[in-house]
Amino acid sequence: MLKELNPLLHSQLRLAIMSILLSVEEAEFVYIKEQTNSTAGNLSIQLEKLSEAGYIEVEKSFIGKKPRTVCRMTEVGRSAMEEYLDALKGYFANL
Amino acid sequence: MLKELNPLLHSQLRLAIMSILLSVEEAEFVYIKEQTNSTAGNLSIQLEKLSEAGYIEVEKSFIGKKPRTVCRMTEVGRSAMEEYLDALKGYFANL
DNA sequence: TAAATTTGGTTTATAAAATAAACTTGTTTA
DNA sequence: TAAACAAGTTTATTTTATAAACCAAATTTA
Secondary structure, three states: OOOOOOOOOOOOHHHHHHHHHHHOOOEHHHHHHHOOOOOOOHHHHHHHHHHHOOOOEEEEEEEEOOOEEEEOOOHHHHHHHHHHHHHHHHHOOOO | OOOOOOOOOOOOHHHHHHHHHHHHHOHHHHHHHHHHHOOOOHHHHHHHHHHHOEEEEEEEEEEEOEEEEEEEEEEEEEHHHHHHHHHHHHHOOOO
């Protein structure tokens, strides 16, 4: 039987964010925005959702006088990704 | 760089439909409904979208006096699934 | 040096998708 | 023959994603 796909991860942009954070330890808002080709508004919202779920940590600070937002994945986030991948595999068993 | 995920396939229910049709050659409306735990309305709509895109064929007939809707995947649908899987892999390169 | 532009976002509004509820047409059954 | 069921479709509602507008501070430019 097909497993449910975690709806928080099953979103183009949120998945892209998580994918980047799998590969990079930490990433700035602007970097993620560029890599994903997303608008700042959309990114802001999706980061918050991932953060609320505990999948990522978002750290806001100032570097000099510029705001700086850095994100990194949590262990919870990493396991969620593993589970999601696992579920996904079921959908392609016959390909 | 991460590839775009075909939005027609990047949907829990439509992906489940396609997954079933990968494994089964053809399937009836009612069967798909049971396997996916979807409502008839939702399924009806998603089948139509897949059909419009040419990813599946939907054949409506009568078996005696009962309507019968049978679906099967097209070659176009199969390649779309292959491409989608391929794109997806990029998102988990580091897992 | 005042006006315009850029940076790094957040908030609000709009569009698109998914889902659920209601309805249809014909059938069986109590 | 009225009630319930089957197999869907249509319409309405909710949720999600996206885009547009906005903000404050800093920087560039005329």
